[in-house]
Amino acid sequence: MPSHIFVLGLDDLGRAELATLPDAADFVFHGLMTLDELQSGTIDLPALLHKAQRQLDTFDGTIDGIVGYWDFPISLMVPILCARYHLPSKNLDAAVKCEHKYWSRLEQQRFIDEYPKFDLIDFNDPKATLPAHMSYPVWAKPIKSFSSEGAYRVTSDEELQAVLAKRRESPERAGPAFDEILARLELPEEIAAIPGGSYMVEEAATGSQCTIEGYNWDGEVYLTGIVDSLHYENSSSFLRYRYPSELPQDVRQRIHSVTQRVMTGLGLRNSTFNVEYFWDPDTDRLVLLEVNTRHSQSHAPLFRYVDGLTNHAQMIDLALGRKPRQPVGEGYFETASKWMYRWFADGTVRKLPSAREIAELEQRYPGTIIELDVTEGQRLSNSFSQDSYSYMLATIYTTGQTDQQAVEIYEACVNALQFEIENC
Known part of the structure; x- marks a missing residue:
């Protein structure tokens, strides 16, 4: 059965x-x-x-x-x-300790040195200023959110105050639900006093961004692969995820070491996870950005194309109480990328590529997957789960024996996909 x-x-x-x-x-x-x-x-x-x-x-x-x-x-x-x-x-x-951004930072300090300066910020203070031990630029973000919602890069007290004012006027989506979960746990006094909708600030890291995936099985941490996270030029919005990583080998080894220590210390068991990092090639500084208590669904086709098995496999194995499978390099392609085709101004979607046009592109380029993230007539700013600076139009997966092949296929797809956006 x-x-x-x-x-x-x-x-x-x-x-x-x-x-x-x-x-x-x-x-x-x-x-x-x-x-x-x-x-x-x-x-x-x-x-x-x-x-x-x-x-x-x-x-x-x-x-x-x-x-x-x-x-x-x-x-x-x-x-x-x-x-x-x-x-x-x-x-x-x-x-919860991993996903509570402030609590996670407090715990990370016990096990690693690769974290930015951080602190809570009074969300309701119209004259809020940066804590004295920190310097701009920083990211102001909720202690609990998803898909980078509510996260803003700010460079002055004036910008910080404007961002907090904007967020005070916005609906609170995650905070009350997070409070419900916190109420289920016996929390340290310092954490129990912090509402789920609170805000914090972190000094902005720079350089190349990446994510390492792994899982904990029977109390041991296993690491599966590193995915590069590449941004649009002069933007914090993601352009694509690339697997396998092209970071230098010694940097990848450091990421493995830090991840082993922090995930062992945080005590997450019987779970997949992913940990995001910045590495600055100019200073050689490595900074842990965030810990997530799940694998990334965005990376699922990437691992299948390159390693021969989707990362969902580890999730299923753990759910059934069995040791996860973890092949390496057994896929059909040397590299794969997930691209996020974005629009950087608000607008209304007037025309979308047809299903036939999408199917023709997917058939022409093996390994290509195209998913539309908007519907005809939609106002872009009405979309949920967007970052603070752009709007997703489509998700495109491409593959290749070289990274250049994957890039060229993406460019061909973008040129062929016809969107019409009426700016607002």
């Missing part, structure tokens, strides 16, 4: 990736609410948990695993639901 695995926010690309597993016939994957239900608007955690439990309780079969590969609230709903149904999962206390 097949095992029944419930996937929070299962989308078309995720279902397609899961279908590539060598033992996919042994599973039936069930979507557990849509991503829109889980992440749109203000997150109502009790309502989401109730809805998920109702679907699970009415299922006429065995519940063999509950998983998710998206950011908050999914990343923290998974261990809550697994505990209810007595299934293997990550430990909630350590997961």
